[in-house]
Amino acid sequence: MLLRSALTFATTSASKIYVNPEVEHVSSIRERFSVLPPAVVAIEGPSSAKLTPEEAMFVNRTIVGSLVRATCAGELQVDVVTLKATITAINNRFGWYYISCESCVKRATLHDGVFICNNCKQPIKYPLAMFCINLQVEDPTGTTTVVLLNSTTERLLDVSAKKLINKFPEGDTSVPLELQALVGKEFVYKLKLNKYNLVEGLQDYGVSAVYTPVEELEVAYEKNAQAQASQNRADCSSSSQMGGSNERKRKLSTVIEAVEAANEGGNGAP
Template sequence: MWRPKLIGSTDQFGGLQCILVDQKTDAIQASVKEIDYDFVAPKIKAGSIYEITHFHTGRNKPSHKIVPHVAQLFFNARTTFKELPTIQPHIPRHRFYLVDYTQLSTRIDKIDILRDVFGHITAIQPLEQKMVGNERLEDKCEVCIENIRKEDVRISLWGNTAKTFDSQALQQSTSPIFAAFTSLKVKQFQGKIVLNSSVSTLIFINPDIQELAAYKTIFNDSTHAVKMMPSSTAQLMTPQHLEAAKKLSVQELNVLDPETHKDTPILCRAAITRFDTRNGWWYKACPSCFKQLRTAAHRDELLCPKHNNQIPLPWFKVSLVLEDSTDETNAIIIGRPAEQLFKISCNELVVQRGFTDQQQLPDVILQTRGQVKIFQLRFGSMRSDFNRNDLLIQAIFDDTMPLIEPTPQSSDKSLAAHDAENIGAQMVPPITPLLSKQIPSASSTSSADASITEVTPISKKRYRDAVKRALYLSSIKKTKKHFFKSCSNQNRI
């Protein structure tokens, strides 16, 4: 039994899933919707035998199957479970559909059915946070296993599966450890096969299955502890290492070779001084993979190539300029790191507060200008239009250097000039935006908190010019953007 978490969510679940096994060792998947979870979950527990009535059946899903059965069961609040004593013939506790390591190459990127593997755990890479698809941070750890022929394969555990995997307990054990990993996706990375966990992946340590006896015979003399692999160099900096780590200036950042430093975490102390809204500050994303949805050909629908039609999810993608006393550079912040910086979700801004104009920045984003932070960055893909790599912000840390209150006269100076006069000073305070426009939400159930910031009478011309410089408005032709099509009458958001 498992309760899968929705991808990209920390507190939303997708009901309850179960694998049922009968006396003939046939297995079938049973599903419970989230709305029925509280009714069904208390009635059943893994390992017990039940007579089950009042359920319905349906055809098994066409992709990402857990077991190779044509049908699937569905339980709800009216389903009854009568627990039975142990019966004969004995019903096995587990039913895995194990694939031989040599057959994994034939399953690369095939998603009709997820795969189970069994092996001897040889090494573990500890839990860390990784950027996924330039859009979100995700917990990750890696496990190396080998079969009785000493062939090995690497398994990447993600999200809640990684967080709940007790690597410390396994490291302290000197006995050989065997494990079955279920519901894995077969991928290829840098020419090697890598198995990735799914929301349905479960891990069984030393399960009572037929294969275990053969493995114990082969590895009976193996008393070595599980090896701990070093952490990835691209993981997020921990607070313990942040203070001692070298922070590059923006000038040093601009001359780095992206190919040499593509796997190296980069720290830079700087401030956001401008935003570029020509490509918008949010986009309509797939709620499963966070890729941008595209309009389907000859259809008025938004489509994700991997997950078919989707209800759009507003997702941050903000282009900005970082500056310090040495230089300035362009960077992009996407998804979760943007939520960390702006202290609000994109969905709340767009849907609940009604900031649907993709070229008009809300106050909550504008107010981050001038705040000195330590940015952890990495190089992204090459952009053909500029023949340079994107610079992606992975995380933001508060600057711990002492602050000096800026004077009102410094409000229009560049960071370079300000730092030249005030060594170690905080960046100038952000300029209050001329107008933060709120557009009423497309949904009749959403409310917009209308608030317009008043302009002070001091030097209005200088004020307007500063705002234009900050937002590139002098070179941007405003275009009318529409919110999710037919959002109001279809309740899609």
Template sequence: MSLDMILMDEQGETIHATIWKNLIDNYKPRIIEGSIYALSNFKVQEDARYQPVKNLLKIVFVYNTNVKELDADVIGLLTKIKKLKSRIIMKNTANPRKRDIREIELLISKDDTVRITLWGDLAHSLNEDVVGKHTVVIVTSTMVEGLQGTLSLKSTNGTRLYIDLDISETWKLIDRVPYEETVPKLMEVDKSTKGTIQEQMFYNRRTLQDITQMRHDNPTDQDFVFTSKATIEPLENSSWWYMSCNVCNKMCTKVASKCHCRKCNACPEATTPRYWIRLQISDHTETTTCSIFDDEAQKMLKMTITDLLDSLNGKSEEIPKVIQQLCGKTLIFRFMLKDQTLIEGKEYYLVKKTFEPDEKLELQYSNRQAEKESHGRSLSDLQIRSGGRRGRPGGRQQSPRAPPAGGTRPELRTPRAKRTQLQQNRRETREPPLAGADAGRSAAARRSRADGAGNMRRRPAVSML
């Protein structure tokens, strides 16, 4: 038995790493996925049996391997900046606080970008005045939030931000990329949260089958927020809450009688309970699981986690009745698909918001969708008919009409002009050359003669002018 992982260096090269069974307890609490570490005193050997990456070598931890977590320092050209927002932190405590945040994006190499979330006073270090101006930003002592897709960082208490320092690295960055590609722009707002409640309920509406089968190699290049109408199935997972660290907000685990935070690698002085409800949901196409966290769960249950825990009198291992009553309820779920789902295919669907369905609006939406499908089929049939030869009555095929000898026919704009020209074209292309007595007769006289003989021509059916 061993603990295996894949490590990636600053050049993007990967290598397989192994911690054997007797050392797992020493290193597992100190290594968090997505964090950055400096490793030393390890063994390198050939990876003969199991090769999860192309590298033929692997790292093996030994008893004196050093693992030191590093803060990330970044220098890059500012390419995107979001408007300032506010967020309430520590909501379920006696001292909730409001903090400002701003998200920025930096170009750190020709093809690589990093997104950084700035908290508190740092969020005010940059504003919309930089839009359209070449700006080099240096951010120090950040923490890694994620590595899948685009690298994401967030500021810490020790983070410092510097703008347009007159150093050689600044000028190297400016010379490396054309000016037009690195002028900062305002990041687009999340369209799924804009508009009326009715518009949000139907934003990117999909079936569960559509959502669970969705894959993408580069999730950062478009919006992966969808809504779906689904029914909550009977609850099977008894886990519905967790204790979080007040320093990093990550989940804590019980070690003896204390809570231990793996992210901080310490026992925090204060912790906060938070909702984490895992539901099984289904529609007419698919059944899957989803997760609803603190804020949205509180809105859905209309009760804070603290009040709910107090009402259970210490019996927090059981699923509360108020959560069990969700079974059978039909809601509209707004999902945000993460990299784990889009790239790796993991069943992880995060619910950002829920809505009570309005049957009248749902019926109107269904009718609009049916009309779109019907219109799409009609256009497809029309394209098929117009792409080939048009049929004549009796199953005979009408030959393509050749343009008159003078060249292509002029475009006719009025229905009457089109009809007149069409009749003239028929006479030019279908009537045989005249000879003998018929040559001096008028067209009307010839048609009258043909009618009298019982030889009336059948006019070809024309479905569209």
């Protein structure tokens, strides 16, 4: 791709990059440029990107019920949360992929046999197929919808949308078996919330990463949550005994709500 007189490359998470492979023409080029200083500069990402998967899957952990209530009330205070839930269905009303512009990656529409970018308003020479999958997920506290976009889906399935599309006759938008196999599986989703969630209160939460739950870590997290819940109850009781106003209300954190919801479920509560 030629952009502003500079040669650039557009890749996806399914692309493979080979550094100095041992082939003849690469070896000759490497020898020719061996006297030049390296121009590779390491770019440090934000601190959140340095978290291990074991740490990242518990950042601002919430539950479906709390997330939906906070969204509807416009009370979300963070733009990144994690959610552990089970996929119960794939909503294919709008399809599981879309055709995008090669430059801005926005959705394109077919006009007279040519794809036109809805953003650039220009014909597209090399249209791209991009994943966009609406998943219905649930936990013991409720049901909501999360959206898997292209890069996240490619990492999860290790396949591109184009390869799956090629398995079907032209015009067939059936859900591939690779996607159907996700139904019934439990994952931890890192949700990147946007203005539609934070301001307009919509529940279609974009997924920026998917993790497989680790039982030992989940058990440790639950024990820590129970300890925190007990401590908060003790602090509340102590404040009440010291003459605090009976009208004072305590807003439970999502962690405490999760523990209480789990306890109610275990006691057979409706």
